[in-house]
Amino acid sequence: MIRESGRFRVVRYVAYVVFGLFFLLPLYSMLDFSTRDVATGARTGKAWAALVQDEVLRASIVTSILLAVLTTVLMLALLVPTMIWVRLRVPQASRLIEFLCLLPLTIPPLVIVVGISNVYAWVSYLFGNSAYTLTFVYVVLVLPYSYRAIDSALSSINVVTLAEAARSLGAGWSTVILRVILPNITSGVTNATFVTVALVLGEYTFTSLLNFPQTMPYVIAAIGKSDAPVSVAAALGSLIFATLLLLLFSLLGRRNRSAKEA
Amino acid sequence: MTTAPEASSTGVGVSLVDLRRTYGTLNALDGLSLEMAPGEMVVLLGPSGCGKTTALRILAGLDRADAGEVRVGDKEMTHVPANKRDMGMVFQAYSLFPHMTVRDNVAFGLRLRGQDKGKRLKRADDMLELVGLAKFANRFAHQLSGGQQQRVALARALAIEPAVLLLDEPLSALDAKVRVQLRDEIRRVQLDVGTTTLFVTHDQEEALAVADRVGVMNAGRLDQIAPPTELYARPATRFVAEFVGLSNRLAADVSGGGATLLGTRVPLLDGSVESGAGHALVRPEALAVAADGETNARVVSVAFLGPISRVQCRLDDDQIVIAQVASAVAAHLVQDQPVRVDVSADAVLVVPD
Numbered sequence: 001m002i003r004e005s006g007r008f009r010v011v012r013y014v015a016y017v018v019f020g021l022f023f024l025l026p027l028y029s030m031l032d033f034s035t036r037d038v039a040t041g042a043r044t045g046k047a048w049a050a051l052v053q054d055e056v057l058r059a060s061i062v063t064s065i066l067l068a069v070l071t072t073v074l075m076l077a078l079l080v081p082t083m084i085w086v087r088l089r090v091p092q093a094s095r096l097i098e099f100l101c102l103l104p105l106t107i108p109p110l111v112i113v114v115g116i117s118n119v120y121a122w123v124s125y126l127f128g129n130s131a132y133t134l135t136f137v138y139v140v141l142v143l144p145y146s147y148r149a150i151d152s153a154l155s156s157i158n159v160v161t162l163a164e165a166a167r168s169l170g171a172g173w174s175t176v177i178l179r180v181i182l183p184n185i186t187s188g189v190t191n192a193t194f195v196t197v198a199l200v201l202g203e204y205t206f207t208s209l210l211n212f213p214q215t216m217p218y219v220i221a222a223i224g225k226s227d228a229p230v231s232v233a234a235a236l237g238s239l240i241f242a243t244l245l246l247l248l249f250s251l252l253g254r255r256n257r258s259a260k261e262a
Numbered sequence: 263m264t265t266a267p268e269a270s271s272t273g274v275g276v277s278l279v280d281l282r283r284t285y286g287t288l289n290a291l292d293g294l295s296l297e298m299a300p301g302e303m304v305v306l307l308g309p310s311g312c313g314k315t316t317a318l319r320i321l322a323g324l325d326r327a328d329a330g331e332v333r334v335g336d337k338e339m340t341h342v343p344a345n346k347r348d349m350g351m352v353f354q355a356y357s358l359f360p361h362m363t364v365r366d367n368v369a370f371g372l373r374l375r376g377q378d379k380g381k382r383l384k385r386a387d388d389m390l391e392l393v394g395l396a397k398f399a400n401r402f403a404h405q406l407s408g409g410q411q412q413r414v415a416l417a418r419a420l421a422i423e424p425a426v427l428l429l430d431e432p433l434s435a436l437d438a439k440v441r442v443q444l445r446d447e448i449r450r451v452q453l454d455v456g457t458t459t460l461f462v463t464h465d466q467e468e469a470l471a472v473a474d475r476v477g478v479m480n481a482g483r484l485d486q487i488a489p490p491t492e493l494y495a496r497p498a499t500r501f502v503a504e505f506v507g508l509s510n511r512l513a514a515d516v517s518g519g520g521a522t523l524l525g526t527r528v529p530l531l532d533g534s535v536e537s538g539a540g541h542a543l544v545r546p547e548a549l550a551v552a553a554d555g556e557t558n559a560r561v562v563s564v565a566f567l568g569p570i571s572r573v574q575c576r577l578d579d580d581q582i583v584i585a586q587v588a589s590a591v592a593a594h595l596v597q598d599q600p601v602r603v604d605v606s607a608d609a610v611l612v613v614p615d
Contacts (some may be wrong), residue, residue, distance in 0.1 A: 158355055164324050165357035165415075167344040169371035169422060183361040 027236065034233035047229035052229070052236055057219050061234070063131050064216035068200040071138040072193050075146050078139065080189065080208035083150055084181050087159045104140050113138070113209040120210055127151050131214040138208050146192035153188020157181075190249040198242040266606035273301035274335035274425050276321065281330035283316050291327065292482035302492065303452050303459040304487070307469040308479035309505070314462045315430060317479075321460060322428050323347045334425050350419025350457075354431040356411045358403035363398040364390065364414050371422035389417035392451060409411065409440040416448060420455055427452065429461040433468060445472055466506050470494065478502045485607040492572035494545075498533050500613040503543040510549065512584040512605070514542035514612050521612045524577075526605045534612040541613055547608035551592075556602035559583070564592050575603055
């Protein structure tokens with residue numbers, strides 16, 4: 001048994017190293033490329049400085065972050081109450097909801113864009129041409145990933161019994177959802193939020209084909225044609241931002257738990 | 263048979279009137295009527311699918327009846343939502359809120375009622391004291407055993423001073439020893455607070471141990487509701503006699519208000535056949551086994567159960583019966599020994615063949 005566990009430990013460390021290299025090597029290459037002068041090969045911080053000095057890029061970063069926030073809020077507002085309600089009141093509809101939420105995953109983005117462009121004529125008519133109208137299509141885009149994250153969190157608790165216990169103690173439905181169920185699925189909500197932020201910050205197909213040049217991925221792609229180090233710095237920056245966000249969420253969640261358990 | 267005994271405490275009376283509930287083609291409740299006196303503990307007992315949990319859930323407002331009426335005190339409750347019914351409930355599955363401490367769990371219902379923090383935490387601590395878990399107030403559900411979780415759930419249900427306490431098989435997930443401890447504790451607490459209580463279980467020992475009255479349910483109806491001793495000694499139907507406790511089926515001849523079985527004349531219980539041949543349902547402790555006298559059976563096996571033993575005998579007509587005798591008597595019996603089996607019942611229920 002001891003030899004087996006020793007062997008297992010070696011395999012585990014080898015796996016860590018291989019996967020670590022797989023993920024970190026490209027990031028290191030991006031960092032290296034974005035901090036090197038293309039002409040002389042010397043180290044420079046020009047590309048990173050451009051992230052805050054270039055007004056168009058800076059505005060696009062703000063736009064994308066706001067889009068991520070709006071998408072997250074709308075996704076959570078739609079998905080969390082719906083999924084809890086389906087589990088509590090119409091469990092027979094859970095397969096249908098799952099099918100609808102996973103549908104965007106099965107249709108190529110290009111096809112979705114072609115189909116959705118007609119809808120967007122109405123969206124533009126009603127809400128104007130702001131890049132923030134991308135929120136609606138992004139919510140559809142993140143549905144499959146968010147659904148999975150929230151669904152697995154809901155599966156880890158006995159939603160029906162907790163809700164019935166709260167109801168018998170005098171809780172209305174909004175109290176059941178907000179004060180009993182939601183605090184117990186924070187891990188799922190956190191994961192769904194992270195996936196949403198990461199996806200919105202990196203989404204290019206929709207922003208490009210629906211012609212919203214104000215977003216960060218679009219601007220990065222445009223800059224990339226004339227100034228590759230800046231576009232790589234922006235891409236790496238958004239990755240670091242999303243990772244820091246994930247760490248922050250998970251730290252906050254852990255601190256809340258330990259504060260309660262102390 | 264469903265009339266409640268006299269009021270005995272500060273609780274409120276409960277009436278379930280002709281409740282009906284179907285799920286597709288399944289008749290879960292088929293005209294259930296039940297009266298509970300204030301402060302009484304009624305246990306609904308029955309096999310899976312007999313409708314006992316459905317009845318409790320309808321009383322709680324967690325399910326709706328297709329027809330019938332629910333009254334609590336002088337209030338009609340049939341269409342009142344669960345959160346407005348003022349009932350405390352303990353569930354079969356563990357139901358403590360995982361993100362709250364034990365104290366916050368118990369205080370949750372009071373918080374919803376707008377009680378100020380100091381008062382509700384004091385009340386929560388008092389209730390935890392009542393169930394013997396005061397020192398666990400700052401723990402979380404996952405840090406408690408199953409039995410402790412159910413005791414906290416009981417404290418939580420009682421903290422709101424409910425009109426009615428509902429217990430939906432609260433002990434079924436626990437191991438045997440904890441079940442007995444908690445069952446006694448539930449009864450002690452219920453008697454302390456005097457809350458009218460409906461307890462649902464499929465465990466007859468549990469039902470007989472804690473109830474003021476036990477209602478035996480069969481196919482969506484109450485077959486009999488009576489105090490445990492009466493239910494055991496005077497079962498009203500064949501189903502009750504067979505479901506509650508062990509029963510031997512002995513061939514009997516009925517005539518003139520009595521039955522003759524194993525050569526002994528025994529009075530009849532209500533619900534028996536009026537004349538002719540039938541089968542008498544006889545409890546093991548109502549059979550006597552003696553090694554002397556004219557023998558009519560042979561010993562098949564003897565099972566030692568501490569102070570008593572169960573003796574399995576084969577009668578001369580090849581029928582197997584089980585008798586419960588003092589272990590001191592059973593100690594002298596050996597396998598295949600000729601014995602005399604006699605009936606010592608005060609009265610028996612005789613059912614048709």
